Amino acid sequence: MIAFETEQTDDLKFVEELCWKLLSYGAGDRRSAMRNVVVGNAVDGKSFMQTVTLRRVEVADRKVFFHTDIRSEKLNAIQQSGHLSWLAHDPTNRSQIRLFGETAIHHRDALCAEHWAKTKHPSRRCYLSPEGPGTRIEGVASSENKYLENFAYTMEESEAGFENFVVVETCVEWMDWYYTHSKGNRRAEFEYENGVLKSMGWRVS
Numbered sequence: 001m002i003a004f005e006t007e008q009t010d011d012l013k014f015v016e017e018l019c020w021k022l023l024s025y026g027a028g029d030r031r032s033a034m035r036n037v038v039v040g041n042a043v044d045g046k047s048f049m050q051t052v053t054l055r056r057v058e059v060a061d062r063k064v065f066f067h068t069d070i071r072s073e074k075l076n077a078i079q080q081s082g083h084l085s086w087l088a089h090d091p092t093n094r095s096q097i098r099l100f101g102e103t104a105i106h107h108r109d110a111l112c113a114e115h116w117a118k119t120k121h122p123s124r125r126c127y128l129s130p131e132g133p134g135t136r137i138e139g140v141a142s143s144e145n146k147y148l149e150n151f152a153y154t155m156e157e158s159e160a161g162f163e164n165f166v167v168v169e170t171c172v173e174w175m176d177w178y179y180t181h182s183k184g185n186r187r188a189e190f191e192y193e194n195g196v197l198k199s200m201g202w203r204v205s
């Protein structure tokens with residue numbers, strides 16, 4: 001848990017760095033407020049939102065990443081729109097961060113393999129399921145899934161899950177920080193081009 005004194009700051013660069021620190025803590029610390037964030041996009045007039053776990057933040061390139069299953073519905077919407085919005089909130093730091101950017105899906109590539117190698121035995125279970133996420137089943141788990149729910153697979157057997165494992169990457173083009181305080185809310189906007197900060201400014205909150 002980290003706490004920053006932000007209410008007195010009029011330093012936009014400090015705010016920009018603070019946002020990326022909060023996001024980085026989210027990716028690095030499972031107890032952090034920004035560990036779980038919401039991603040969303042819209043296709044054909046329908047919006048899609050999901051809670052996901054922030055897995056990696058590359059501050060230098062302004063990139064954020066999460067893991068999912070190649071068979072999950074959200075990938076259809078991401079593939080169609082090519083973009084994602086992200087929403088993170090840290091009550092301790094009174095900060096909401098919203099991000100938007102072009103989004104790429106990594107499947108069977110080097111980055112995907114790097115992330116897969118770091119996944120732990122229990123979290124590989126969902127990628128081993130013979131049915132994709134969201135498939136309707138008779139009970140809480142199909143007979144094949146019951147085996148998997150017992151975690152009765154070796155690490156070697158779990159390698160098969162790599163085929164279903166994807167890493168979703170958003171290169172941030174826009175970031176909005178909203179800070180709530182009884183003495184006055186604050187809001188700032190940051191724009192990036194290919195990971196480079198191009199403009200920043202305060203906004204009416």
Ligand SMILES: Cc1cc2nc3c(=O)[nH]c(=O)nc-3n(C[C@H](O)[C@H](O)[C@H](O)COP(=O)(O)O)c2cc1C
Binds near residue numbers: 054067068072
């Ligand atoms: C705390 C939390 C963390 C989650 N993390 C992920 C995640 O990292 N990746 C993922 O695909 N789904 C994650 N989920 C589940 C998604 O929110 C969503 O329900 C699921 O992926 C199915 O989405 P879809 O069928 O629209 O693709 C998480 C759910 C919760 C409650």
